Amino acid sequence: MNTVLDFKLIANKNGKCLDEAKLHTQYKIKYIKDYVRRWLNVAVNSRQRNIVFIDSMCNAGIYKNGVKGTCIEVIELFIEYAKENQAKQFYVFLNDYDQDKIMVLKKLISNYNTPNNLRINITDKDVVKYLTLLIEKNIFSNSCFTLLYTDPYNFGIPNLLTTIKTFIDKFYCELLFNYFSSDVTRNKNNTSAKNKMSKIKNELSSVITDINIDDDENKEILNKLISTYKDTKNIKYSFAYRFNNTNNAELYYIIFFTPNKRGLELIKESIWKVFNGEESFKKQIDIDKSQLKLFNTDDLLISTYSGPMKESIIKLAYEKGELSYDDIETYVLENSLLKDSHIIKPIINPLLEGGILEKITPTGVRKNNYKESKYKINDKV
Ligand SMILES: C[S@@+](CC[C@H](N)C(=O)[O-])C[C@H]1O[C@@H](n2cnc3c(N)ncnc32)[C@H](O)[C@@H]1O
Numbered sequence: 428m429n430t431v432l433d434f435k436l437i438a439n440k441n442g443k444c445l446d447e448a449k450l451h452t453q454y455k456i457k458y459i460k461d462y463v464r465r466w467l468n469v470a471v472n473s474r475q476r477n478i479v480f481i482d483s484m485c486n487a488g489i490y491k492n493g494v495k496g497t498c499i500e501v502i503e504l505f506i507e508y509a510k511e512n513q514a515k516q517f518y519v520f521l522n523d524y525d526q527d528k529i530m531v532l533k534k535l536i537s538n539y540n541t542p543n544n545l546r547i548n549i550t551d552k553d554v555v556k557y558l559t560l561l562i563e564k565n566i567f568s569n570s571c572f573t574l575l576y577t578d579p580y581n582f583g584i585p586n587l588l589t590t591i592k593t594f595i596d597k598f599y600c601e602l603l604f605n606y607f608s609s610d611v612t613r614n615k616n617n618t619s620a621k622n623k624m625s626k627i628k629n630e631l632s633s634v635i636t637d638i639n640i641d642d643d644e645n646k647e648i649l650n651k652l653i654s655t656y657k658d659t660k661n662i663k664y665s666f667a668y669r670f671n672n673t674n675n676a677e678l679y680y681i682i683f684f685t686p687n688k689r690g691l692e693l694i695k696e697s698i699w700k701v702f703n704g705e706e707s708f709k710k711q712i713d714i715d716k717s718q719l720k721l722f723n724t725d726d727l728l729i730s731t732y733s734g735p736m737k738e739s740i741i742k743l744a745y746e747k748g749e750l751s752y753d754d755i756e757t758y759v760l761e762n763s764l765l766k767d768s769h770i771i772k773p774i775i776n777p778l779l780e781g782g783i784l785e786k787i788t789p790t791g792v793r794k795n796n797y798k799e800s801k802y803k804i805n806d807k808v
Contacts, residue, residue, distance in 0.1 A: 432538055435493035437531075444527035448490035451670045451678060454708050458668070458681065458701045459576065459603060460500040465693040466574060466601070467504060471512045475572040479600075480505065481520040481561070482576045483554050487528035488521075488535045497576070499535060502547065509545040517545040522557045554579070558590045562597055573600035582610035583626040588634045588652075595684065596659040602684040606652060606667070609678050612645050645677075653682060661686040666694055666761060669707035677707075688757070695766035704728045704764055732763045733773035740774060741783060741804070749787075750802045771797050782807070 438445060448456075463480065470478045480501050488499040495503075498521050509517040523529055529551040536547060550557060554577065567573050577591060595602050611627055614620040624640075631638050635651045643651070653665050664687070667680040683694045702708055704725060736759050743758060744750050759765050759774060775797060778784040785805040792799045 432535070434489055434495060437535065438489055438491055438493040441487070441489070441531045442491060444525070444531065445487055445489060445491045448492060448494040449673075451672065451708055452490070453494060454701065455578075455605075455670065455681065456494070456497050456500060458697055459497045460504070461697040461701050462603075462683075462694055463501050463574070464504055465696060466690070467508045469689060469693070470572040471508060471515055473572050475570045476514075477516050477518060477569075477571045478505075478508075479518045479520070479567060479571050479573040480576070481522075481573070482578070483520075483522050483557055484578050485521040485523045485532065487523075487525075487531040489531065497578070498532065502536060502539060505545055506539060506541060509542045513542075513544060515544065519545070519547045520550075520561070521547065522550045522552055522554065524551060524553045526551050554584065555586045555590050558594050562590075562594055565597075567598040567600065571598070571600075573598055574603070575600055576603045578603075578605040579607060582607035583623065583630050585626065585630060586633070588630055592634055592656060592659060595656065595662055599661045599686060601686070601690055602656070602662070602682075604656075604682045604684070605679050606649065606682050607679045608645060608649060609672075609676070611640070611648060612677070615640065649680060649682075653684075656682075656684055664688060664691040664757065664761060666691060668698060668702075671707055671709045675709050688753075688760075691757075691760050692767045695760060695764075698764065699766055704766075706764055729765065729769050729773050732765050733769065733777075736763050736765060736774055737778055740778065744784060744802060744804050748803060752798045752800060752802075755802065775802070778802075 467478070482498045482501070485498040486496045488496045490496060498519070502519055505517050505519055509515070521532065523532070529549060533549055536549070541547065552560070561567070575594060577587070579587070591602065591604065611631070614624045614627060617624075628640050631640060631648065631652070634655045638648065638651060640648070649667060653667065656662055657665055662684045665682060665684045667682040669680050670678050672678045683690070685691055698704065705728070739758065739762065740750070740755055743754070747754065755775065756767070756770055759770055760767070765773070775784070779786055782805050784802045787801040787803065788794055788796060789799060
């Protein structure tokens with residue numbers, strides 16, 4: 428039997444316990460789904476036999492207006508990939524402490540025909556208890572290609588940050604974490620939210636030793652949080668994408684952490700696909716793209732982002748003396764919206780042509796090979 432579910436009908440029947448999918452939520456779902464598809468393409472070609480997606484705060488899989496939640500989108504992708512890749516074993520772990528939501532999710536999933544090489548595990552625990560249990564069971568150690576998603580409504584769930592840190596320290600995996608920065612900002616200036624703020628402070632200082640919540644700028648707190656997670660055994664790269672609310676004020680960041688440069692390249696592809704390379708998700712992103720296409724928005728964005736990046740690369744070259752292509756690529760991918768294909772033409776070439784950088788190509792390597800060349804400040808300038 429092929430499953431064609433009427434999501435609007437199911438949403439109407441289960442209306443009471445379902446959330447509304449605001450525009451930013453819908454785009455967050457599109458973003459994660461787009462990335463998971465790219466990630467799966469890498470996973471099925473990797474050496475690892477087990478492909479694991481964990482959504483530790485997964486919601487009901489469906490929203491009030493019939494919009495599919497991330498976990499259902501992921502299940503559908505996993506069914507497609509599991510059928511095509513019989514030699515691999517696929518696992519989806521879903522958890523949410525709201526029992527009504529989990530009941531809806533279980534009903535929804537029971538309608539799908541899942542291939543034998545796909546296992547779906549659904550639980551209704553508190554996220555910290557759930558992740559602690561997964562850590563204790565130690566099941567993702569061997570031959571697992573793992574992606575953990577943790578997406579709370581707000582910031583300050585006690586012990587969540589340390590538990591995630593232990594998880595990524597123990598298991599070789601990628602992480603997508605929703606850092607609800609607006610909760611920190613809003614409560615900082617609200618004298619009647621002392622309890623909430625003390626919870627937030629405790630939570631942040633549980634992983635960040637040099638935090639000073641009253642004085643640190645919001646961006647500084649975000650960067651410190653990113654640094655502590657990058658200090659773990661496997662994580663090497665990160666990127667934080669900002670989501671704004673309908674008034675265009677900052678709401679949260681989806682922070683992506685990965686041990687692998689390929690992951691960083693792919694998340695950027697998703698950002699350009701889903702958000703057209705816009706700096707953050709905002710209401711206007713939904714404007715009919717055909718109107719925007721009167722101008723070449725890609726070129727405009729690339730030149731806007733590459734200006735400051737050229738300056739930063741010059742500074743970096745002064746500091747380090749010599750840069751590899753990899754140094755430049757990592758810096759640009761982590762610190763701007765630019766993606767892999769925006770590095771040579773918009774950044775490296777203008778710096779070479781302007782005589783600011785010089786390219787040193789090792790003997791035996793073709794002159795037009797950028798990736799194996801080194802770059803340094805041109806002494807003749
Ligand atoms: C923002 S929603 C998740 C949305 C989901 N990622 C999606 O894309 O469809 C947050 C979910 O976390 C759940 N939640 C909140 N606090 C929790 C906790 N301490 N433990 C487990 N789940 C929790 C809520 O019930 C809610 O369903």
